[in-house]
Amino acid sequence: MPMTDNSAAKTGAATEGARARDRLALLTADNASVPLPAGVQAVTAILLAALLIALPWLGLGYRFLSIAITTLYTAIGLYGLGLQFGQAGIMSVGHAALMGVGAYASAILSVQLGLGFWTSLPFAMALSAIVGGVIGLPTLRVGGQHYIIITFCFCALFVIVLTNGGTFTGSATGLDVGSVTPLPGINFDKLSNNYYLVLAALFLALAATYLIGISRYGRTLRAIRENEQLARSVGINVDLHKLGVLMVSGLFAGLAGVLQLYYLRHISPTLFGAFPSLYLALMVMLGGARYLYGPLIGAVIVNFLPEVLNLDPVDSRIAYGVCLLLVILLLPGGVAAGIKNIYCALAGGFDRQGGGLNGRA
Amino acid sequence: MAALEVRGLRKQFGGVVALNGIDLDIDTDRVVGIVGPNGSGKTTLFNVVTGVHPATGGTVSWQGQDITNIGAHRIARKRLVRTFQQAMSFPGLTVDENVRIAWEQGRRGGSRWASPGMILDFVGLAPLGKAIAGSLPFGSLRRLGLAVALGVSPELLLLDEPGAGLNDSEAQAFAAVIAQLPPQGIGVCLIDHDMDMMSELCDRLIVLDFGTKIAEGPPAEVLADPKVREVYLGPDKKAALS
Ligand SMILES: Nc1ncnc2c1ncn2[C@@H]1O[C@H](COP(=O)(O)OP(=O)(O)O)[C@@H](O)[C@H]1O
Numbered sequence: 001m002p003m004t005d006n007s008a009a010k011t012g013a014a015t016e017g018a019r020a021r022d023r024l025a026l027l028t029a030d031n032a033s034v035p036l037p038a039g040v041q042a043v044t045a046i047l048l049a050a051l052l053i054a055l056p057w058l059g060l061g062y063r064f065l066s067i068a069i070t071t072l073y074t075a076i077g078l079y080g081l082g083l084q085f086g087q088a089g090i091m092s093v094g095h096a097a098l099m100g101v102g103a104y105a106s107a108i109l110s111v112q113l114g115l116g117f118w119t120s121l122p123f124a125m126a127l128s129a130i131v132g133g134v135i136g137l138p139t140l141r142v143g144g145q146h147y148i149i150i151t152f153c154f155c156a157l158f159v160i161v162l163t164n165g166g167t168f169t170g171s172a173t174g175l176d177v178g179s180v181t182p183l184p185g186i187n188f189d190k191l192s193n194n195y196y197l198v199l200a201a202l203f204l205a206l207a208a209t210y211l212i213g214i215s216r217y218g219r220t221l222r223a224i225r226e227n228e229q230l231a232r233s234v235g236i237n238v239d240l241h242k243l244g245v246l247m248v249s250g251l252f253a254g255l256a257g258v259l260q261l262y263y264l265r266h267i268s269p270t271l272f273g274a275f276p277s278l279y280l281a282l283m284v285m286l287g288g289a290r291y292l293y294g295p296l297i298g299a300v301i302v303n304f305l306p307e308v309l310n311l312d313p314v315d316s317r318i319a320y321g322v323c324l325l326l327v328i329l330l331l332p333g334g335v336a337a338g339i340k341n342i343y344c345a346l347a348g349g350f351d352r353q354g355g356g357l358n359g360r361a
Numbered sequence: 362m363a364a365l366e367v368r369g370l371r372k373q374f375g376g377v378v379a380l381n382g383i384d385l386d387i388d389t390d391r392v393v394g395i396v397g398p399n400g401s402g403k404t405t406l407f408n409v410v411t412g413v414h415p416a417t418g419g420t421v422s423w424q425g426q427d428i429t430n431i432g433a434h435r436i437a438r439k440r441l442v443r444t445f446q447q448a449m450s451f452p453g454l455t456v457d458e459n460v461r462i463a464w465e466q467g468r469r470g471g472s473r474w475a476s477p478g479m480i481l482d483f484v485g486l487a488p489l490g491k492a493i494a495g496s497l498p499f500g501s502l503r504r505l506g507l508a509v510a511l512g513v514s515p516e517l518l519l520l521d522e523p524g525a526g527l528n529d530s531e532a533q534a535f536a537a538v539i540a541q542l543p544p545q546g547i548g549v550c551l552i553d554h555d556m557d558m559m560s561e562l563c564d565r566l567i568v569l570d571f572g573t574k575i576a577e578g579p580p581a582e583v584l585a586d587p588k589v590r591e592v593y594l595g596p597d598k599k600a601a602l603s
């Protein structure tokens with residue numbers, strides 16, 4: 001004998017005022033788990049890919065393209081952070097240091113052993129993943145707040161080690177590398193080719209994030225984020241998955257770090273310290289960690305905002321602070337959540353009790 | 362040999378002895394009830410058996426294997442599954458996703474459900490599949506808790522006060538669903554305070570008091586037991602009842 005529920009009928013009888021309030025709530029809500037129709041997802045993906053591929057041909061200039069490259073490799077690092085924070089609920093404020101592990105590993109392999117971009121990349125990514133997992137070990141015993149502090153300490157320690165590493169790490173001056181080993185017919189000294197290299201990596205990161213999001217693995221991570229005790233009681237190995245996602249996040253960070261290294265051709269410890277780490281945390285929250293395009297949106301806003309508004313570094317920090325406060329207060333799901341909600345409101349028929357909209361934005 | 366065998370189980374929280382040497386045998390073909398006053402250790406018994414808390418002493422064995430302190434997720438994978446006294450869900454996810462998560466875990470080695478949708482149908486939540494679990498009314502949330510536990514494909518289901526907070530008709534509907542489980546090969550061990558419902562549903566009642574089992578047997582017998590009446594009504598009222 002199935003049981004019945006009459007809550008839907010009750011909602012239907014809501015008054016006009018309550019409905020208006022509902023509408024506002026829907027615009028600001030975090031609807032990451034309510035998917036969009038497959039068609040909408042596909043069109044968004046194609047338009048975005050077309051725009052990103054066409055970017056070097058739009059005649060926006062050298063400076064614009066440089067910022068675009070910075071934005072994209074930052075976004076790749078953010079996709080790792082988005083996975084661990086957005087899906088599994090584990091925030092880090094030391095993520096730049098994890099990118100730094102990849103960047104320095106690759107730079108040291110180049111300086112000491114003469115390994116180029118392509119050969120050092122897998123080692124750098126693997127090392128970032130391992131370090132990410134090792135930093136994560138204490139989280140299994142202590143709570144998430146402690147992990148945040150541990151990541152911050154790791155970040156500070158990493159900078160100290162690099163600064164005192166002598167010629168091995170280049171100390172405060174840092175290390176230099178050559179350019180990316182050319183592929184047949186493609187010379188990465190050309191800025192637009194470097195852009196496409198980073199863009200290809202971003203597409204990989206996006207694809208991986210998308211596939212994880214719709215997979216059983218993604219659901220398992222979200223279960224841990226939502227209720228650890230219940231996750232255990234349905235048979236999920238919470239500890240293993242937490243370590244696992246931190247290592248996957250480390251892979252993304254390592255990839256981003258190596259791309260950063262070979263774009264800048266010179267790295268130094270300050271690139272991977274507390275401030276860059278906090279900026280990464282800011283970007284992922286600003287954009288929306290739970291949304292497919294959230295990390296990219298966050299990276300675009302933070303990297304292009306000072307350029308568009310002509311802000312100096314101090315002003316832009318204040319602007320970020322204000323932005324973050326506004327987003328946290330008004331849009332807990334990030335800018336991506338706002339965009340998705342506006343789309344849903346315009347498309348109509350957003351029905352909390354279930355209805356038409358399926359897919360992640 | 363019973364499917365679940367608990368021997369001399371002890372659990373201490375600091376100075377509080379929550380379980381003081383419990384022996385139990387529970388099979389998977391019936392509904393067994395556990396009753397006892399608040400604080401008598403019923404929830405702690407479930408918590409220790411399912412690995413939420415480590416045991417201070419004693420053993421738990423399931424289908425002939427020692428499962429004492431092997432970890433909550435390993436116990437769930439052996440299809441010994443529980444619900445929580447506080448209605449629990451993955452609140453930010455849809456009802457569909459909640460059940461799918463459990464179903465995907467229970468699929469290792471074959472699920473009794475061909476799809477998560479079957480579970481929603483069974484507990485009567487199918488129309489609410491797209492709703493966010495955190496926004497469900499309490500009655501539906503209770504049913505979702507049951508659906509998530511069933512999703513793991515349990516052979517024995519430990520239900521901690523599934524009817525708490527439900528109105529009479531909801532509780533009756535819930536009892537009807539529970540009664541359907543043993544014929545499908547899902548044993549039930551049920552904690553509840555509603556003695557009428559327990560007498561009707563359970564083949565056997567176990568009474569706990571201060572972490573000790575004070576009575577066990579068919580409901581009518583157990584409820585007539587003077588020790589049990591004393592626990593529930595206090596020694597001074599014993600005369601008034603009889
Ligand atoms: N996590 C805990 N920490 C400390 N004491 C606990 C904990 N859980 C239960 N207890 C204590 O154990 C005893 C039994 O509690 P419980 O098992 O919840 O009883 P019941 O479910 O029968 O009402 C109570 O005295 C309670 O205070």
Ligand SMILES: [Mg+2]
Binds near residue numbers: 403404405446
């Ligand atoms: Mg209890």
